Structures are given as structure tokens and as C-alpha cells.
Amino acid sequence: MNRQQPVSVSGMGCICAAGKNLPDCMEALFTQAPTPAPPRSLPGAQHPVFEVPDRFLPTSDSKNPSMVRAVRLALAATNEALADAGLTPAALRKKRVGVVIGTNVGSGESNRALQRDLTGINCSCLSPAERFLIVNPSQWLARHFDFSGPHLTIVTACSAGSDAIGVAGTWIRSGRCDVVIAGGTDALYEVTYYGFIALLNSDTAACKPFDVHRNGLNLGEGAAMMVLESEAMRTNRGKKGRAFLSGYGTAADAYHLTAPHPEGCGLRVAVQDALTSAGASPSDVAFINAHGTGTRENDRVESFFFHQVFPGVPFGSTKGYTGHTLGAAGAIEAAFTVAALELQKMPANEGFDAPDPDLPVHPVVEPTEIRGTTALSQTLAFGGNNSVLVFTTGRGA
Amino acid sequence: MKAFIRGAGVVGGFGCRLSSLEEAIRKRPAPDSDPAASGSSTEASAVSTATARTDLLDQLIPPRTLRRVDHYARMAILASHLAREDAGMGNGLPENTGLIVATGMGPTANTLDLQAADVAATDLALSPILFSNSVQNAAAAYISMLLKIRGPSLSINQYEMAVPLAFQTAIDWIEEGRTETVLVGSIDCFSKALHEAALNCRDLKNGNGGQRAAPVGEGSSFFILTRSGTQDIRYPFVRHVLMGGTRRQNGAPIPNTLILHNGAGRNTGFMGHDPVHANFAHLYGTFPTSMGMDVAAAMLLLRTEQLLSISVPQFEAGPAFPENPLICCLKKGETGDWGMIVIGR
Structure with a gap:
């Protein structure tokens, strides 16, 4: 792995159960976590989730029948990120603007329309291409904003949002794009909801990442987007960035479909690659946003890994504020990581109450001051995918 | 690269x-038509x-x-x-x-x-x-x-x-x-x-x-x-990957190429010239990622003696047939996007 040029993060947007935008989310992370509840969209369902209240979403979008919920979430986060970057679609008209989005559910939502078509109820009359493209968030956003660059939807399950940001960094460094909108989006969806219950990975109460009584995850929904921008364009318009994406690593466990490698084999490589590409070492890391789902195995693997590789580095999971937002998780947590670096303060690991005596290290239990300009956000996905992002502030960001 | x-x-x-x-x-050379479109x-x-x-x-x-x-x-x-x-x-x-x-x-x-x-x-x-x-x-x-x-x-x-x-x-x-x-x-x-x-x-x-x-x-x-250059190679290279759309085009037109256009139709005016076309959809169908099959077919056409002349004779017989021919595998999407993988020896 070669050292890579850092890429500027010019703007960010986020929507999830914790808030309708990134400032609201950060306030919730340091004041009060939302309480998960059975999903309103699935009558009779009992397992609690972190659902985005409808009032968080622009009402105008609901009048567009072609917009699935994952796309509505993505659009809300993109609008915020562009505004935060001081960019308008008109200003980007002559720029090469790419879109890279991670999702899990987004690509599957065509099933609903297909079922209606087959039963002859409210036939959507979509061609196969239309059927798949209207639920494809990168395609939808590129068309909506009339962006002229490439667009790509990544479906590496729970690491998709991290991978999208990592790939977007390459598109900027290679000169392929001036700007890339990168992030993740996912909506609650009955297939994943009942699927995680079937896998016995869903907690019947609020999730408790790293706690001795942890018993699974709560699903969530949301989206987060980052505006990555070339240095030439950022300098030219005199915009101060919020941070740099300075490293990205991804590696497979090659171990099990639904469980992480017990010794964090792939995670170790992904972290090493991310740090190498950032030109950083473990001692440079001020804090880590852990994946911390609240499942027995994920949290055990991460705790042992932190103990071995990052002794003394504070870490925590934010799943207790957002639920597990699957394809959006890596992007939402990347945005939280950058915002926490800016604040020089990381949130408490919500849901953690009793330390697990079998785990060597434990997350922060209250908002914690941090010192440093480099932080890690890591995701461990279904299928053994591990993806890690390194962000830095300062250095003229 | x-x-x-x-x-x-x-x-x-x-x-x-x-x-x-x-x-x-x-056995079944390219008929230059798209069965799925018909x-x-x-x-x-x-x-x-x-x-x-x-x-x-x-x-x-x-x-x-x-x-x-x-x-x-x-x-x-x-x-x-x-x-x-x-x-x-x-x-x-x-x-x-x-x-x-x-x-x-x-x-x-x-x-x-x-x-x-x-x-x-x-x-x-x-x-x-x-x-x-x-x-x-x-x-x-x-x-x-x-x-x-x-x-x-x-x-x-x-x-x-x-x-x-x-x-x-x-x-x-x-x-x-x-x-x-x-x-x-x-x-x-x-x-x-x-x-x-x-x-x-x-x-x-x-x-x-x-x-x-x-x-x-x-x-x-x-x-x-x-x-490139690190292995003993039997097959051609991937020379370029080009992508474009209604408002964008990355890369310049490539002259004297054969176009494999699975599901793409023959409208390749955006390439700036009129290349020879071939289509093997009758062998493997036309589905969203069938372009991968085109890449495999292009490899075989460039690697295997006489396969090109047997299956797409009009290309090799053309007046501008180059010493090192290129094959462009082209996919055009319904939204106007296109992608091209260029294979060459």
C-alpha cells in the first residue's frame, strides 16, 4: 500500500434517528440519545429500531412517487452537505462531479414494485432498467442534480458507506473528478428487519454495544454524505475544508458469511492499509469510532483488536444513537468522526453500562475530551468485509 | 495504466x-444483430x-x-x-x-x-x-x-x-x-x-x-x-476503461477498432468514426453485466489464431485493419450512459 495524498472534505450532511442534520445529530450525541421503538412502518413488529421521524424529511419529496425512502434520505443529506460546502448545483454545472453511494437496502427496494406488478395491483409498468435504476441512489442523485461525472453504487453491506468514501477519494486523487458526493444511505426494510431476527442478531431491547449484557443490534435508517473536493478547486474558491480523508483500507476476512474472523484478521489488514495510506501510526490516533453493533462476536473481536493495536486509545460506538444503519453506517460514523475531531470531544458509548469481564478494554462511558488531529472510523460487514477510514483535521484543512 | x-x-x-x-x-459467428432488442x-x-x-x-x-x-x-x-x-x-x-x-x-x-x-x-x-x-x-x-x-x-x-x-x-x-x-x-x-x-x-x-x-x-x-509487465502473459491487455454519458465523455475516440456492442445498438456516433460492429448476444444473451462476456470474447478473438477472421471477417478484411487491432467492448445504458473496455494485444 502506497501513501496517498489526503483529500479535502469540504462539506458534510447527515440524517438519522438522532437528528435531521449533522449539527442536530451531534447535539443528540452529547445530550440525549433517541429511544428505539418498534417500527411504525411494519405493523405488528416488536423488535425496536431507530426510525427517522417523517418530520425530518422534506415534505416536497413525498409527492414524488418514484423516490424510495433510501433515496429521500440520501437527497436530504446531500442537500445539507452541498450547502455546508458552499456549493450549489448551478456552481457545479461545469465541474466533473461524481457520486459514490453505499447502500444495502436501496438496491433491493425494487422488490416491492415487482411484487405489485406480478400481482397486477397498481402495476408500475417499469422496464427492468427503470426498475433497478430508480432505487439506485447514486444514479438517482446524479440525474437529479445533473452531475456530469461517473456514479457508482457500492453494496458491501455494512461497510458500503465507508467503501464509498474510500473509492471517492481515489476518484479525486486520480483527477477523474473535481468533486465527489460520497456517503451511504439505507431505509428500514422488511427483508433486513426480519432477516436479522432470523439470524438471531436483533436485540429485543435497546442495543448495548460492548456491554456484558449485549444481545444484538437494533436496526436504524439514515444517510450521510461528504463532499470531497480536489485541492485545486478548493483552493481556487478559497474554501476552508472541514477535514482531510487521509487514509482508507479494506480487506476481507475470508472466514464466515455472518461472523467476523475471531482474531480480526481482515480488520488488521484494513487498519494497517488505512494507516499506511495516511502516513500515520497507531500512536497518532486520537480516538476510534468503533463498529460496535452490540452483537456478541463483533464487539469481542473489536475489543481484543483495540487492546492489541491501539492500547490506551479511547474508542466508542455510536450505534446506541442511530441503530445499525447498514449501508449508511460507515458514512454516518465517518461524519460523526470528523465532527468529533472538530469538537475535540467524542460522545459516550450509549447503552454501555456493565463492563464485560471477558473483554480486555472498554469504551468511553461519558463524553470524553480528545487530543489530536487524527481519528479512525471502522466498519465490519456481513461477508467478512472490513473497511477503515482515517480522517485528519488541521494542516490547512 | x-x-x-x-x-x-x-x-x-x-x-x-x-x-x-x-x-x-x-460455430455461430456474430450475426451483427441483437436478439433481445428484436x-x-x-x-x-x-x-x-x-x-x-x-x-x-x-x-x-x-x-x-x-x-x-x-x-x-x-x-x-x-x-x-x-x-x-x-x-x-x-x-x-x-x-x-x-x-x-x-x-x-x-x-x-x-x-x-x-x-x-x-x-x-x-x-x-x-x-x-x-x-x-x-x-x-x-x-x-x-x-x-x-x-x-x-x-x-x-x-x-x-x-x-x-x-x-x-x-x-x-x-x-x-x-x-x-x-x-x-x-x-x-x-x-x-x-x-x-x-x-x-x-x-x-x-x-x-x-x-x-x-x-x-x-x-x-x-x-x-x-x-x-x-503490466510483471507476468508471463498469454492474453491481451485491458488498454483503457472509458465511460461517458449525455453530458460527459472521458477519453478520445479510438480509430480502427472492432466494437462488440452487446445490447448497445449500433449508434456509436459519439466515437467520431464508423467502426466495424459485432454482437455475440446470440451466444450468451443480453443482461446488464453481459459486457463481461464481451470482454472474454474479445480476449479470445485477439488470442486465438483465425478466430477473428472466422467470426468477424469484415473487420480483418477492412482497409484500415491495424497491425495491433483493438476491440472495444461497449455497453450503452438506457439512461444515455455508456462504458467501454478496450482490449488490445
């Missing part, structure tokens, strides 16, 4: 392995002949190991193993090999067919296996586990543009030094439910159901790409 193709594996309606594809090309009269027969069998996989991997794997992933696993075999790397790929799996429709089609298109939550709750196989990166996970690949891994879903984006990403990874070797491939599975829905919609629209009514065929193709 050029990338070498060290080996390839294909699974489709024509059979398995490059040798089956080569035999099919020899309407329903040819579709039924095309579908029945273009679905893939994966029996060979049971000779390569103990069936018990694959008892929970669905048809979608079986095609990908088989094609990836055949690529490794073709590359002469049967003892194993480098551990840090990258893996990129591209799809246009994902495993959704297979899942729907298994359930008779019933996505009722109560049914899904009964089967953790069905759920696991419905996750978009399940095929990549199976491949990485079976081939012991622990490098970077990515699954992408971009309908007709998935293949060029996958190749572009693979070359990016090699160029960045993320890995020296990438196993990159694509997969799409025929869905009877999706096909019927598409035909119903076309009927409801009085035949005006879009340029291509329904995907025809299925299959998987995988390629082992390596950094």
Missing part, C-alpha cells in the same frame, strides 16, 4: 470455460438456451460445502475458480488479491423466484439462509472464503455500467499499490418473475416498453488482472 489479463473464467448458456465460449463463437418472438427460445448450468462446480468443490449456496452465487464461484485455473494459479491466488464483484440486478432475482415473488415478511423470517443469500455481497463473501482471498473487496451494483466501473476500480487499486492482483468479475441471474413482469408491462404499454423489454440470459465472467 494498462492491466494484464492473466486468466478468465466464464459460465453462461453456452457452457463453462473459455474453451466452450470459443467453440460457440466458431421482440418477443425470439425471446422464449433465447431464454431457454441462455441459462447457465453449474454442475461442474460439484467436481471442483465438495457439494456439502456449497449446500447453502444459491444459483446466483454458484455461477460466480464457478467462474472465479475457472479464472484461477485458466491463469495457472490452481495452487492459490496471492493472499492479498483484490476482489470486485459487479452486478446489475444482484441476487434479488433469484430470491424472488425461490419465493414465487412473495416477499411477505413472515416467509423471510423462516430462512436465515435465504436472507443471507439475498445480501448483495454474499457472492463476494463466498468467493473470498473459498479462494482464501484476503485483499480489498468490493461489490458494486450499477445495472449496465457495473462492469466498466468494476474494471476501472480494479485498475485504480493496482495503480494505487493497494494490491498487485485483482479478481474482477460480474454476475447476473435470469429471473422468470422479473422477465414476466417486464413482458406484462410491455404489453400494457402496447409494446412500447423501453429499448430492451427484458434481460435475456444469465451468466458470470471473472478475470484476473495484474500490473
Whole structure:
């Protein structure tokens, strides 16, 4: 792995159960976590989730029948990120603007329309291409904003949002794009909801990442987007960035479909690659946003890994504020990581109450001051995918 | 940057392995027409002949190991193993090999067919296996586990543009030094439910159901790409990956090329010249990621003596036939996007 040029993060947007935008989310992370509840969209369902209240979403979008919920979430986060970057679609008209989005559910939502078509109820009359493209968030956003660059939807399950940001960094460094909108989006969806219950990975109460009584995850929904921008364009318009994406690593466990490698084999490589590409070492890391789902195995693997590789580095999971937002998780947590670096303060690991005596290290239990300009956000996905992002502030960001 | 193709594996309606594809090309040269675009009269027969069998996989991997794997992933696993075999790397790929799996429709089609298109939550709750196989990166996970690949891994879903984006990403990874070797491939599975829905919609629209009514065929193709100049190479290079759309174009027109245009139509005016066209859709169908099959066909045309003159004689007989011909595998999407993978010796 070669050292890579850092890429500027010019703007960010986020929507999830914790808030309708990134400032609201950060306030919730340091004041009060939302309480998960059975999903309103699935009558009779009992397992609690972190659902985005409808009032968080622009009402105008609901009048567009072609917009699935994952796309509505993505659009809300993109609008915020562009505004935060001081960019308008008109200003980007002559720029090469790419879109890279991670999702899990987004690509599957065509099933609903297909079922209606087959039963002859409210036939959507979509061609196969239309059927798949209207639920494809990168395609939808590129068309909506009339962006002229490439667009790509990544479906590496729970690491998709991290991978999208990592790939977007390459598109900027290679000169392929001036700007890339990168992030993740996912909506609650009955297939994943009942699927995680079937896998016995869903907690019947609020999730408790790293706690001795942890018993699974709560699903969530949301989206987060980052505006990555070339240095030439950022300098030219005199915009101060919020941070740099300075490293990205991804590696497979090659171990099990639904469980992480017990010794964090792939995670170790992904972290090493991310740090190498950032030109950083473990001692440079001020804090880590852990994946911390609240499942027995994920949290055990991460705790042992932190103990071995990052002794003394504070870490925590934010799943207790957002639920597990699957394809959006890596992007939402990347945005939280950058915002926490800016604040020089990381949130408490919500849901953690009793330390697990079998785990060597434990997350922060209250908002914690941090010192440093480099932080890690890591995701461990279904299928053994591990993806890690390194962000830095300062250095003229 | 050029990338070498060290080996390839294909699974489709024509059979398995490059040798089956080569035999099919020899027997049925390119007619320069697109069966999927022509309407329903040819579709039924095309579908029945273009679905893939994966029996060979049971000779390569103990069936018990694959008892929970669905048809979608079986095609990908088989094609990836055949690529490794073709590359002469049967003892194993480098551990840090990258893996990129591209799809246009994902495993959704297979899942729907298994359930008779019933996505009722109560049914899904009964089967953790069905759920696991419905996750978009399940095929990549199976491949990485079976081939012991622990490098970077990515699954992408971009309908007709998935293949060029996958190749572009693979070359990016090699160029960045993320890995020296990438196993990159694509997969799409025929869905009877999706096909019927598409035909119903076309009927409801009085035949005006879009340029291509329904995907025809299925299959998987995988390629082992390596950094230029590091290996003993039997196959051509990937010279360029170009992508564009209605408002963008990356790269310049490439003269004196053969265009393989699976599902793309002959409208290639944006290339700035009038190249020779060929189309092998009659061999493997036209589905979102069938461009992967075009890449395999292009490799064979450039590698195998006389195959080009047998299958596309008008290209070699042309006045501007170059010493080192290039073949452009072109996919045009319904939204105006296009992607091109340029193969050359």
C-alpha cells in the first residue's frame, strides 16, 4: 500500500434517528440519545429500531412517487452537505462531479414494485432498467442534480458507506473528478428487519454495544454524505475544508458469511492499509469510532483488536444513537468522526453500562475530551468485509 | 495504466470455460444483430438456451460445502475458480488479491423466484439462509472464503455500467499499490418473475416498453488482472476503461477498432468514426453485466489464431485493419450512459 495524498472534505450532511442534520445529530450525541421503538412502518413488529421521524424529511419529496425512502434520505443529506460546502448545483454545472453511494437496502427496494406488478395491483409498468435504476441512489442523485461525472453504487453491506468514501477519494486523487458526493444511505426494510431476527442478531431491547449484557443490534435508517473536493478547486474558491480523508483500507476476512474472523484478521489488514495510506501510526490516533453493533462476536473481536493495536486509545460506538444503519453506517460514523475531531470531544458509548469481564478494554462511558488531529472510523460487514477510514483535521484543512 | 489479463473464467448458456465460449463463437459467428432488442418472438427460445448450468462446480468443490449456496452465487464461484485455473494459479491466488464483484440486478432475482415473488415478511423470517443469500455481497463473501482471498473487496451494483466501473476500480487499486492482483468479475441471474413482469408491462404499454423489454440470459465472467509487465502473459491487455454519458465523455475516440456492442445498438456516433460492429448476444444473451462476456470474447478473438477472421471477417478484411487491432467492448445504458473496455494485444 502506497501513501496517498489526503483529500479535502469540504462539506458534510447527515440524517438519522438522532437528528435531521449533522449539527442536530451531534447535539443528540452529547445530550440525549433517541429511544428505539418498534417500527411504525411494519405493523405488528416488536423488535425496536431507530426510525427517522417523517418530520425530518422534506415534505416536497413525498409527492414524488418514484423516490424510495433510501433515496429521500440520501437527497436530504446531500442537500445539507452541498450547502455546508458552499456549493450549489448551478456552481457545479461545469465541474466533473461524481457520486459514490453505499447502500444495502436501496438496491433491493425494487422488490416491492415487482411484487405489485406480478400481482397486477397498481402495476408500475417499469422496464427492468427503470426498475433497478430508480432505487439506485447514486444514479438517482446524479440525474437529479445533473452531475456530469461517473456514479457508482457500492453494496458491501455494512461497510458500503465507508467503501464509498474510500473509492471517492481515489476518484479525486486520480483527477477523474473535481468533486465527489460520497456517503451511504439505507431505509428500514422488511427483508433486513426480519432477516436479522432470523439470524438471531436483533436485540429485543435497546442495543448495548460492548456491554456484558449485549444481545444484538437494533436496526436504524439514515444517510450521510461528504463532499470531497480536489485541492485545486478548493483552493481556487478559497474554501476552508472541514477535514482531510487521509487514509482508507479494506480487506476481507475470508472466514464466515455472518461472523467476523475471531482474531480480526481482515480488520488488521484494513487498519494497517488505512494507516499506511495516511502516513500515520497507531500512536497518532486520537480516538476510534468503533463498529460496535452490540452483537456478541463483533464487539469481542473489536475489543481484543483495540487492546492489541491501539492500547490506551479511547474508542466508542455510536450505534446506541442511530441503530445499525447498514449501508449508511460507515458514512454516518465517518461524519460523526470528523465532527468529533472538530469538537475535540467524542460522545459516550450509549447503552454501555456493565463492563464485560471477558473483554480486555472498554469504551468511553461519558463524553470524553480528545487530543489530536487524527481519528479512525471502522466498519465490519456481513461477508467478512472490513473497511477503515482515517480522517485528519488541521494542516490547512 | 494498462492491466494484464492473466486468466478468465466464464459460465453462461453456452457452457463453462473459455474453451466452450470459443467453440460457440466458431460455430455461430456474430450475426451483427441483437436478439433481445428484436421482440418477443425470439425471446422464449433465447431464454431457454441462455441459462447457465453449474454442475461442474460439484467436481471442483465438495457439494456439502456449497449446500447453502444459491444459483446466483454458484455461477460466480464457478467462474472465479475457472479464472484461477485458466491463469495457472490452481495452487492459490496471492493472499492479498483484490476482489470486485459487479452486478446489475444482484441476487434479488433469484430470491424472488425461490419465493414465487412473495416477499411477505413472515416467509423471510423462516430462512436465515435465504436472507443471507439475498445480501448483495454474499457472492463476494463466498468467493473470498473459498479462494482464501484476503485483499480489498468490493461489490458494486450499477445495472449496465457495473462492469466498466468494476474494471476501472480494479485498475485504480493496482495503480494505487493497494494490491498487485485483482479478481474482477460480474454476475447476473435470469429471473422468470422479473422477465414476466417486464413482458406484462410491455404489453400494457402496447409494446412500447423501453429499448430492451427484458434481460435475456444469465451468466458470470471473472478475470484476473495484474500490473503490466510483471507476468508471463498469454492474453491481451485491458488498454483503457472509458465511460461517458449525455453530458460527459472521458477519453478520445479510438480509430480502427472492432466494437462488440452487446445490447448497445449500433449508434456509436459519439466515437467520431464508423467502426466495424459485432454482437455475440446470440451466444450468451443480453443482461446488464453481459459486457463481461464481451470482454472474454474479445480476449479470445485477439488470442486465438483465425478466430477473428472466422467470426468477424469484415473487420480483418477492412482497409484500415491495424497491425495491433483493438476491440472495444461497449455497453450503452438506457439512461444515455455508456462504458467501454478496450482490449488490445
